[in-house]
Amino acid sequence: MKVVPSQASIDDDRRTGRRRFLQTAATGAAFQILSRRAIGQPWPRPKLGVALCGLGNYAHHELGPALNLTRNCELRGVITGSPEKGARWAEVYGFPKANVWDYGALGQLAGTSEIDIVYVVTPNALHAQHVIAAAAARKHVICEKPMAISVAECDAMIAACRASNVLLSIGYRLQFEPHYQELKRHAREKDWGAFLRMSGGNSFVMTELQWRAERSLAGGGPLMDLGIYAIQAACMAAGDARPLAVSAKERPKQRPEFFLDVEEAIDWSMEFADGARGEFSTTYNDKLNRFHAEAAGGWMEFDPAYLPAGELKVVTQYGPLNLVVPPSQQAVQMDDFARCIRDDAPSPVAGEMGRRDMVIIEAIYASAAQGGRRIEIAV
Numbered sequence: 171m172k173v174v175p176s177q178a179s180i181d182d183d184r185r186t187g188r189r190r191f192l193q194t195a196a197t198g199a200a201f202q203i204l205s206r207r208a209i210g211q212p213w214p215r216p217k218l219g220v221a222l223c224g225l226g227n228y229a230h231h232e233l234g235p236a237l238n239l240t241r242n243c244e245l246r247g248v249i250t251g252s253p254e255k256g257a258r259w260a261e262v263y264g265f266p267k268a269n270v271w272d273y274g275a276l277g278q279l280a281g282t283s284e285i286d287i288v289y290v291v292t293p294n295a296l297h298a299q300h301v302i303a304a305a306a307a308r309k310h311v312i313c314e315k316p317m318a319i320s321v322a323e324c325d326a327m328i329a330a331c332r333a334s335n336v337l338l339s340i341g342y343r344l345q346f347e348p349h350y351q352e353l354k355r356h357a358r359e360k361d362w363g364a365f366l367r368m369s370g371g372n373s374f375v376m377t378e379l380q381w382r383a384e385r386s387l388a389g390g391g392p393l394m395d396l397g398i399y400a401i402q403a404a405c406m407a408a409g410d411a412r413p414l415a416v417s418a419k420e421r422p423k424q425r426p427e428f429f430l431d432v433e434e435a436i437d438w439s440m441e442f443a444d445g446a447r448g449e450f451s452t453t454y455n456d457k458l459n460r461f462h463a464e465a466a467g468g469w470m471e472f473d474p475a476y477l478p479a480g481e482l483k484v485v486t487q488y489g490p491l492n493l494v495v496p497p498s499q500q501a502v503q504m505d506d507f508a509r510c511i512r513d514d515a516p517s518p519v520a521g522e523m524g525r526r527d528m529v530i531i532e533a534i535y536a537s538a539a540q541g542g543r544r545i546e547i548a549v
């Protein structure tokens with residue numbers, strides 16, 4: 171997706187580009203890469219070093235394996251509360267046990283040239299503190315979705331990364347997925363007309379109590395965790411636009427003892443320019459994984475819509491759309507971020523996009539709290 175930066179941020183990027191290069195260069199890898207490129211020699215160490223911050227399910231099942239497939243970056247360390255788990259990761263992925271850090275030691279990364287990127291993959295409410303600490307150590311940062319649990323936190327994260335001249339991107343893997351790229355192409359070129367009707371949602375049945383059902387760690391319920399995928403898809407189908415307004419209603423809880431201080435299910439609508447409209451839902455009490463976008467001249471149906479590589483099924487009015495997909499969405503996402511660092515280019519999934527989605531989420535919650543009142547989104 172092409173995020174169009176403001177002129178101010180383009181100018182700022184131009185001014186800071188040289189400084190950011192020198193900073194990354196000072197950490198080692200990029201200096202070797204870029205200085206060798208300048209004198210026409212092959213790159214001796216072409217990969218940027220990644221440290222995963224948080225070793226839960228997503229790191230274990232997706233990001234670690236993806237880092238075995240990346241071309242431009244590799245796993246060189248971890249940040250974890252469990253030294254034993256960190257040591258196991260060091261053995262499996264072949265990095266020194268000295269590169270296992272505690273969360274409280276994120277600042278020490280400033281002293282290591284092996285790590286260029288910190289990938290924050292902890293519970294939502296911890297993203298802000300971990301991103302800000304990584305930025306203070308002058309490391310580029312990838313932060314998992316949702317970017318944070320409030321717009322104010324997003325602002326602080328963006329400011330911290332700017333102050334340290336490091337890049338910030340969000341783990342929006344589907345932005346790089348070929349079928350979603352096709353959705354964005356249709357939205358951009360309007361060859362079927364604009365997508366005026368959208369629908370879908372993202373849900374699963376939560377059977378065990380976990381941090382995702384606690385406001386203090388999750389920031390909210392399924393909207394933060396799952397609904398955000400439908401928000402992303404809708405904005406893509408609207409031509410990388412933010413909605414003009416939203417309205418929402420929380421459903422009555424079926425398991426109030428389970429979902430004490432977060433929503434269990436919520437339905438919302440999004441209004442975009444030119445009359446485009448989407449109706450969506452998300453719940454921790456059902457199975458749903460779908461996105462539909464319809465224009466006057468054609469439609470796309472994603473079902474399932476938000477799963478890892480090879481598991482998406484997409485149909486258009488012409489039948490199944492079977493585009494060739496890379497083996498790992500996450501590997502493509504991380505390689506693209508490494509490209510941005512090397513080329514000093516803005517990330518197509520920058521912190522500003524994570525912030526945009528948090529603005530939408532806050533508006534959806536505000537509408538639900540006010541009985542479904544239509545809330546306009548400030549530009």
Ligand code: NAD
Pocket residue numbers: 224225226227228229251291292293294296314315316341342343381387395
């Ligand atoms: P998880 O519960 O499996 O892992 C969380 C990790 O954070 C664990 O290693 C845990 O030990 C650690 N942690 C550190 N401090 C903690 C604390 N105070 N309380 C609880 N855990 C703490 O969660 P997950 O499924 O790996 O999700 C982590 C993040 O990744 C979330 O933000 C989630 O939204 C995101 N995620 C993204 C995708 C995607 O497709 N992009 C998929 C799954 C999860």
